[in-house]
Amino acid sequence: MSKARPAADVVLGLDVGGTKLAAGVVSRGGEVSAFTTVPTEAADGPAKVIDRLCALAGDVLAAAGLEPGDLAGAGIGCCGPLDARTGIVHDPPNLPGWGDVPLAELVAADLGTRTWVENDATAATVGEWRHGAGQGVRDMVYLTISTGVGGGVISDGRVLRGGSGNGGELGHTLLVADGRLCGCGARGCLEAYVSGTAIAARARERIEDGASSTLAALTDIGAADVARAARSGDPLASAVWRETTDLLGGALAGYVNLFEPRLVVLGGGVSRSGEQLLTPVRDRARALAMRPAACGVDVRPARLGEKAGVVGAAAVAFDRAAEAV
Template identity: 50%
Template sequence: MANGPRAVLSLDIGGTKLAVAVVTEDGRTHGLIVEPTRREEGPGAIVPRLFDMGHRAIAASGFESVEAVGISCGGPLDSRAGILTGPLHLPGWIDLPIVELAERDFGVPAALENDATAGALGEFRYGAGRGSGTLVYLTISTGIGGGAVIDGRLHKGAAGNGGEFGHVMVRTGGRPCLCGRRGCLEGYASGTSIALRATEAVAERGAGSALAELPVVRAEDVVAAAAAGDALATELWEETIDVLSIALTDLVNVFEPDMVVLGGGVTRSGDALLLPVRDRVAQDAMPPAARAAEVRLAALGDEVCVVGAGAVAFDHLDSLKALTDTREITNV
């Protein structure tokens, strides 16, 4: 397909799985490969395996080559320098120059972005946010991440780490968060935190609750029990909706987006999450922002970070071209 559409390689580095694919400008994935991370092996073993998956994905995609590599990973990271400074889900990955390594291996330009931020760009360009101008995206899963696209441009912040929406404070002095603060959204509404709050509540006052009959309580168990009318589960789920609505209302007031997209495993609860959150944001946000913002569930599913990394790679190529064009004009 040498004369076909432009194609880039996407590498998504997760703590549980590695996902790679060739992505074309229409947002479609080709030659997708997903394998366990086996993070205990460390970067010395995982990075070569990741790159080998990339070469296999290119071979399986039908494309002879790719123009760039996009890499998505959880933070902390330095997207401008292309360095993984110490991702929380990848112990031992300290100051790893992943972009330099990828460029050396694949022989094309590479770009790095936080996975949730990449997901925001993917949903904006190819998913539920297509056609919007300003978008706020939250992924509500093991943790909570996010990103914003403002007037069609990905918001990165001064140091490249903008969009840490999981650390919006929703309860002053509240539950401890992995970031070291108390009261963050992630400490209440992530899948991990919902399960932990439920486990604590069952131990303290769970007599008579269906949750007390389970050997391990998961976030999806809380959703199911609340739907069945379980009082304790309903209380836990209502608090989840409350803190999420508070955070989203603040974000809507700040960014005044025309689209809010919610993704991640917790959103598999569907209307049980979407409808009350949508109603609360419409009720509590400032009137102009509330009227503008439409709240939707994400559309790209498990491929969101792979597709998002592809979008990051295409933007990187466009930036390089613009820089080259500027230099050529300057040298005339």
Template identity: 50%
Template sequence: MDAALALDIGGTKLAAGVVTADGRIHGFTVEPTRREEGPDVIIPRLFELGRRAMAAAPEAAGGIRGVGISCGGPLDAAAGVLTGPLHLPGWIDIPIVDRARDEFGLPAFLENDATLAALAEYRHGAAAGSGSSIYLTISTGIGGGAVIDGRLHRGAAGNGGEFGHITVVRGGRECLCGRRGCLEAYASGTFIGRRADELIERGELETHLTAPTTAEHVARAAAEGDPLASVIWEETVELLGQAVTDFVNILEPEVVVLGGGVTRSGSQLLDPVRRIVAGGAMGPAARAVRVELAGLGDAVCAVGAGVLALDATV
């Protein structure tokens, strides 16, 4: 069967698997990134993870045609180089495609992780069957990707779809990208926890939370009626919902897919975002957009990497 080896380089985890043409992932294997180790240690571990995934899926590994690599940007997909991913400090101008090609003796391909997640959900996940869709990953950071009229949007240099870096609060919180007021600086898992910690330190609102917190802690506490957590969560979903509405009004997709660790809160996040989009989208088609949770779970970027390699080696 036709297949591709998929490698996903995240800020907190590395993942590998063998993706077949039906979108299924076999031998999916995950381990911590331990990004403090740097690329000279992490990349060999990533490749070893790939070999372990192939060994765990011998029925699919025999059909591998290429290697797909998923990573956050900035990167140069055409050159196959990680130019300086924000989630991987010190990874400057890493020729990851050349290294993967030399390691596995197969053609290798690189793409932004959120862009690949958008492709995976469009082909095999919650947006399957649509003509146009948007994907947002709401996790450590916020990224995204779009498929417009059946074509993956990459941008001029392959870094399009940075949906987490639109301004939602003018002059607001400083984002890790260096700008102020980005969606990521409010609605990402990192900043949900950070905002809660700041309010805890100020001591102005009642709460049973103690610092340091996580987005999961905040969501759970908000669901239980914790006053401080409720303030953080309500601001989070409001800003996220308004941002999604902007994306819908600009691109008018059929489906918006929300994925990433923060979306494990389920309807607690999805329902208010849906209400905000329904109330703010312009025109009948935009108001009819479906807002859905991702269908491919933690393997979404790896599945997208596999699709990338399969498409490129037809």
């Protein structure tokens, strides 16, 4: 029986995050089939997580009626820092124990197909640029705000990767001197304040310090809970949320000044709060950034949702496969 698409027209897209693993079969046009996710369970360490990732990849291929030989290759978006040229991952803050893990080599050996690795936020940036909210834009900044904060930059139609391929670590921009401890080991990073993890932690800390809040009744507070309580007028949650949007908007103003994007795209779980996040962040970024850059920038939600990493990793794989010919 013939396949629905020629082999070279599909790749396997994989996304390795601190909270979840995702996989899907992706076409050149960015269409995704057989998409699925499972928890990362990062505390299990790299060997078990990679086993879980490869099992997920096998399930997705089976669901799509494909075998590894039917693919143009596989692309993996993974938390950085990493070396995209060698496929080795170097101690990501949200993946404990991942010291110099040869991720591309291990997955390629298991799946039996060419495999390439890219920083997950860079991959998601490429996905949103080519197939999502950034289509047709030549200058764009992307931020994913979830367990951590990642980012990427498109400048004059090119991805800014930097000397070792780890450029665009916008989540680790210094925001507050000697501020909150970040998972990367530094203090005061944007991630340490506006990630979903940090939003929840800041709310919990205030409750532990004796502040009154409806959130105190919850056994496990998440960023979505803080957003929901803020919408209901809870004073503590409202204060935490306002600080979050102020800090994020201020950071975006800096990125607007640096890169003069026409578009800033916000993705990740925290962005699902919609205009509750977008409106104050957009207003603050425009108010603080310098003209004329401030006048020309828009802030929009990501369009690909939880599939952004998989679509972006696949786009990178198509590029690398073409280069390898």
